Amino acid sequence: xxxxxxxxxxxxxxxxxxxxxxxxxxxxxxxxxxxxxxxxxxxxxxxxxxxxxxxxxxxxxxxxxxxxxxxxxxxxxxxxxxxxxxxxxxxxxxxxxxxxxxxxxxxxxxxxxxxxxxxxxxxxxxxxxxxxxxxxxxxxxxxxxxxxxxxxxxxxxxxxxxxxxxxxxxxxxxxxxxxxxxxxxxxxxxxxxxxxxxxxxxxxxxxxxxxxxxxxxxxxxxxxxxxxxxxxxxxxxxxxxxxxxxxxxxxxxxxxxxxxxxxxxxxxxxxxxxxxxxxxxxxxxxxxxxxxxxxxxxxxxxxxxxxxxxxxxxxxxxxxxxxxxxxxxxxxxxxxxxxxxxxxxxxxxxxxxxxxxxxxxxxxxxxxxxxxxxxxxxxxxxxxxxxxxxxxxxxxxxxxxxxxxxxxxxxxxxxxxxxxxxxxxxxxxxxxxxxxxxxxxxxxxxxxxxxxxxxxxxxxxxxxxxxxxxxxxxxxxxxxxxxxxxxxxxxxxxxxxxxxxxxxxxxxxxxxxxxxxxxxxxxxxxxxxxxxxxxxxxxxxxxxxxxxxxxxxxxxxxxxxxxxxxxxxxxxxxxxxxxxxxxxxxxxxxxxxxxxxxxxxxxxxxxxxxxxxxxxxxxxxxxxxxxxxxxxxxxxxxxxxxxxxxxxxxxxxxxxxxxxxxxxxxxxxxxxxxxxxxxxxxxxxxxxxxxxxxxxxxxxxxxxxxxxxxxxxxxxxxxxxxxxxxxxxxxxxxxxxxxxxxxxxxxxxxxxxxxxxxxxxxxxxxxxx
Amino acid sequence: xxxxxxxxxxxxxxxxxxxxxxxxxxxxxxxxxxxxxxxxxxxxxxxxxxxxxxxxxxxxxxxxxxxxxxxxxxxxxxxxxxxxxxxxxxxxxxxxxxxxxxxxxxxxxxxxxxxxxxxxxxxxxxxxxxxxxxxxxxxxxxxxxxxxxxxxxxxxxxxxxxxxxxxxxxxxxxxxxxxxxxxxxxx
Numbered sequence: 001x002x003x004x005x006x007x008x009x010x011x012x013x014x015x016x017x018x019x020x021x022x023x024x025x026x027x028x029x030x031x032x033x034x035x036x037x038x039x040x041x042x043x044x045x046x047x048x049x050x051x052x053x054x055x056x057x058x059x060x061x062x063x064x065x066x067x068x069x070x071x072x073x074x075x076x077x078x079x080x081x082x083x084x085x086x087x088x089x090x091x092x093x094x095x096x097x098x099x100x101x102x103x104x105x106x107x108x109x110x111x112x113x114x115x116x117x118x119x120x121x122x123x124x125x126x127x128x129x130x131x132x133x134x135x136x137x138x139x140x141x142x143x144x145x146x147x148x149x150x151x152x153x154x155x156x157x158x159x160x161x162x163x164x165x166x167x168x169x170x171x172x173x174x175x176x177x178x179x180x181x182x183x184x185x186x187x188x189x190x191x192x193x194x195x196x197x198x199x200x201x202x203x204x205x206x207x208x209x210x211x212x213x214x215x216x217x218x219x220x221x222x223x224x225x226x227x228x229x230x231x232x233x234x235x236x237x238x239x240x241x242x243x244x245x246x247x248x249x250x251x252x253x254x255x256x257x258x259x260x261x262x263x264x265x266x267x268x269x270x271x272x273x274x275x276x277x278x279x280x281x282x283x284x285x286x287x288x289x290x291x292x293x294x295x296x297x298x299x300x301x302x303x304x305x306x307x308x309x310x311x312x313x314x315x316x317x318x319x320x321x322x323x324x325x326x327x328x329x330x331x332x333x334x335x336x337x338x339x340x341x342x343x344x345x346x347x348x349x350x351x352x353x354x355x356x357x358x359x360x361x362x363x364x365x366x367x368x369x370x371x372x373x374x375x376x377x378x379x380x381x382x383x384x385x386x387x388x389x390x391x392x393x394x395x396x397x398x399x400x401x402x403x404x405x406x407x408x409x410x411x412x413x414x415x416x417x418x419x420x421x422x423x424x425x426x427x428x429x430x431x432x433x434x435x436x437x438x439x440x441x442x443x444x445x446x447x448x449x450x451x452x453x454x455x456x457x458x459x460x461x462x463x464x465x466x467x468x469x470x471x472x473x474x475x476x477x478x479x480x481x482x483x484x485x486x487x488x489x490x491x492x493x494x495x496x497x498x499x500x501x502x503x504x505x506x507x508x509x510x511x512x513x514x515x516x517x518x519x520x521x522x523x524x525x526x527x528x529x530x531x532x533x534x535x536x537x538x539x540x541x542x543x544x545x546x547x548x549x550x551x552x553x554x555x556x557x558x559x560x561x562x563x564x565x566x567x568x569x570x571x572x573x574x575x576x577x578x579x580x581x582x583x584x585x586x587x588x589x590x591x592x593x594x595x596x597x598x599x600x601x602x603x604x605x606x607x608x609x610x611x612x613x614x615x616x617x618x619x620x621x622x623x624x625x626x627x628x629x630x631x632x633x634x635x636x637x638x639x640x641x642x643x644x645x646x647x648x649x650x651x652x653x654x655x656x657x658x659x660x661x662x663x664x665x666x667x668x669x670x671x672x673x674x675x676x677x678x679x680x681x682x683x684x685x686x687x688x689x690x691x692x693x694x695x696x697x698x699x700x701x702x703x704x705x706x707x708x709x710x711x712x713x714x715x716x717x718x719x720x721x722x723x724x725x726x727x728x729x730x731x732x733x734x735x736x737x738x739x740x741x742x743x744x745x746x747x748x749x750x751x752x753x754x755x756x757x758x759x760x761x762x763x764x765x766x767x768x769x
Numbered sequence: 770x771x772x773x774x775x776x777x778x779x780x781x782x783x784x785x786x787x788x789x790x791x792x793x794x795x796x797x798x799x800x801x802x803x804x805x806x807x808x809x810x811x812x813x814x815x816x817x818x819x820x821x822x823x824x825x826x827x828x829x830x831x832x833x834x835x836x837x838x839x840x841x842x843x844x845x846x847x848x849x850x851x852x853x854x855x856x857x858x859x860x861x862x863x864x865x866x867x868x869x870x871x872x873x874x875x876x877x878x879x880x881x882x883x884x885x886x887x888x889x890x891x892x893x894x895x896x897x898x899x900x901x902x903x904x905x906x907x908x909x910x911x912x913x914x915x916x917x918x919x920x921x922x923x924x925x926x927x928x929x930x931x932x933x934x935x936x937x938x939x940x941x942x943x944x945x946x947x948x949x950x951x952x953x954x955x956x
Contacts, residue, residue, distance in 0.1 A: 182881065
């Protein structure tokens with residue numbers, strides 16, 4: 001911030017000095033030595049050592065006075081303050097999003113006349129005119145056709161409702177994509193692949209900025225309300241990480257150190273999942289398993305704190321009116337039987353197969369969007385997909401409502417009071433059992449109608465999600481996958497239930513299902529199906545099971561959920577190891593070195609290092625014979641990110657490594673500030689200036705920016721070890737020596753390209769360094 | 770800007786929490802009992818403003834449609850749920866969201882339609898020549914560089930705001946190029 005002061009002081013005006021501090025934020029921040037360029041990787045080791053230095057300085061100063069001691073305590077507590085603030089803001093934003101989505105989804109169908117800000121359910125809350133048969137209707141909330149024409153039944157009002165539904169959906173999605181395009185293009189997509197890459201050390205400036213936060217929140221509501229087949233969980237993780245980044249800038253401990261910042265972002269991701277699902281523990285495990293790269297144990301406790309605060313904040317806003325955090329909280333505790341593991345495992349197989357199909361189809365479509373004409377018309381694409389979705393979704397009552405409500409209905413067991421078609425069982429009129437122990441009943445005609453409608457909805461959802469995920473609006477994947485699984489699960493569950501009822505004397509049912517007992521719960525099958533599909537797409541394991549049982553509150557269902565999750569992961573992994581997020585990372589060419597990939601080939605460091613045989617020799621700087629002009633020419637002619645420094649061109653013994661950005665800034669600084677530095681000044685990296693005559697121009701000492709401990713391996717080091725070093729230490733480049741003499745350099749990009757080549761993928765797809 | 774934003778965010782969070790605590794409408798808490806048809810009595814819905822521990826059939830269903838010995842059988846079939854909501858929070862949230870959305874839409878319309886028109890009228894002919902060089906660049910903020918170079922010597926505060934805005938627009942244009950045009954990030 002000092003350099004920013006310097007610039008504002010340079011503008012000639014006296015009155016600025018008073019207002020200078022206020023207006024500092026408006027100045028372009030002068031980049032310090034030690035910051036990183038956009039789309040580059042950070043140096044984890046440097047960040048760690050900087051943080052240790054800072055901590056040591058504070059600890060040693062804290063012994064001086066009481067004020068310094070208080071400052072050191074505040075520094076230690078700043079982490080917890082940041083977590084608290086992240087939890088509060090994430091919870092608040094999630095509550096706002098939930099309430100707004102609830103209202104806007106209902107806006108497509110009708111409006112509340114007494115108070116326009118109420119959704120359908122809220123509008124009918126206070127009404128006294130609801131009857132038992134029309135539990136959901138009340139005169140205060142009217143559909144659009146009824147409002148405009150006064151009729152509510154018939155072909156005319158139906159068509160008018162249809163037309164207005166499509167119109168509202170198109171309007172919402174058009175607004176969403178326009179806002180994204182004009183204000184914050186980084187707000188589109190899910191966000192999780194990019195956050196995974198950022199947490200592994202990549203820099204994407206502006207991806208977690210304030211405008212991205214604002215636009216993502218606002219357009220997420222619009223995108224979900226427009227009826228598209230997408231969810232809000234992935235974008236909520238992005239929103240929470242933006243909050244994390246926002247609060248990091250309050251404390252210099254986190255704002256100046258990229259490594260510490262990523263600890264905070266890991267915890268913020270946990271808070272994001274926690275408010276999306278109402279699952280704090282599942283959120284922490286998701287952050288640990290899916291999103292984070294380095295997850296020290298200290299972060300575990302802090303993530304849990306952030307997730308709890310976020311969940312508590314959301315609960316106190318109480319968006320769903322019943323003190324629950326998620327729309328589909330179920331409370332039944334009916335037992336399951338061992339013989340039911342067979343359909344559960346079948347659902348797992350279905351989940352795995354669907355996951356594989358979805359990933360392949362979605363990646364193919366996204367690749368087409370990247371390379372062909374389709375990518376030139378993003379707004380038109382969004383509008384077209386919304387139009388198709390709305391046209392196909394309205395006739396089927398199961399796709400017309402929001403996906404969360406669909407999942408909620410599918411998860412719920414049919415009590416005696418359920419009035420939906422799915423629960424149209426033939427009741428025994430003399431039945432006097434209490435409401436949650438209804439025995440298995442034969443299905444009425446309503447159930448069969450519901451079954452084929454659900455089958456159509458399943459096919460529709462499978463197809464449309466492929467085209468929806470990855471469009472230029474915020475889109476998440478969790479809810480559509482759970483919907484697909486829940487529909488499949490419910491269909492299987494009803495089939496098993498009816499088979500058990502009508503054929504209870506078959507050998508597979510005789511041992512555990514007596515007639516007149518409540519054997520089969522189709523709602524449980526829906527849950528298991530949802531878990532299977534979600535696991536098949538994202539390849540989550542433990543976090544998935546924990547999220548599912550936190551969602552449902554049923555600890556007794558852990559075994560079926562685990563069985564389905566494990567089966568779906570095995571089936572999906574048999575075809576390819578990457579989940580949807582890793583596939584998108586590969587598609588975009590981010591430099592992400594996955595910790596799960598195993599490198600088992602027998603190549604050596606010489607096979608991968610640069611320069612290769614036909615390449616020009618390595619661009620090096622010498623310890624004390626290069627001039628400023630030489631350095632500038634070198635920087636201009638090449639685009640390498642750093643240069644090794646050797647003793648001399650003859651001996652080629654390694655001294656250290658210097659980054660391109662630091663070199664550029666230091667020379668620019670020196671030319672401006674120091675007298676006597678001209679193009680023919682010698683640049684030296686040693687402790688003392690080299691011997692020269694007095695007539696030579698003043699030499700420039702750049703030892704400050706030299707890294708004296710670059711990582712080196714010998715040329716015969718196996719690549720297995722080199723990849724391990726890159727992964728575990730988070731290196732960007734590694735020098736290769738032979739007999740103490742510098743031979744070449746291996747960068748992270750070279751490692752990734754080599755791995756891609758070994759796996760027969762396209763090595764040219766790795767784009768970033 | 771950062772401290773202002775943070776203060777605003779904290780203020781927002783506190784307000785939302787407070788509003789739903791203080792503005793507790795009496796109609797916002799209730800116990801709702803749904804009773805299905807029983808013999809010749811129709812299905813009915815009963816609502817009453819009682820506390821959580823009184824939320825059961827005996828307290829809420831009034832007047833009881835059956836006599837003494839049938840009450841238990843009738844009540845076993847009823848389902849009672851305790852519900853609460855905060856109407857103040859809902860109203861505040863929706864209205865705030867709509868106002869933010871409205872502001873953003875207005876700003877978007879201003880940036881894409883009105884500002885080029887106003888700038889063309891203010892700077893006239895020379896601007897037109899400049900924009901002809903950038904044929905095909907119909908994006909918003911396309912003339913960010915031009916406006917930057919044309920700034921008159923206004924008081925420094927406004928100048929700085931203008932500079933900051935132009936810098937933001939350049940950033941957004943860079944982002945738009947990498948996401949929408951070159952498809953290098955977020956395919």
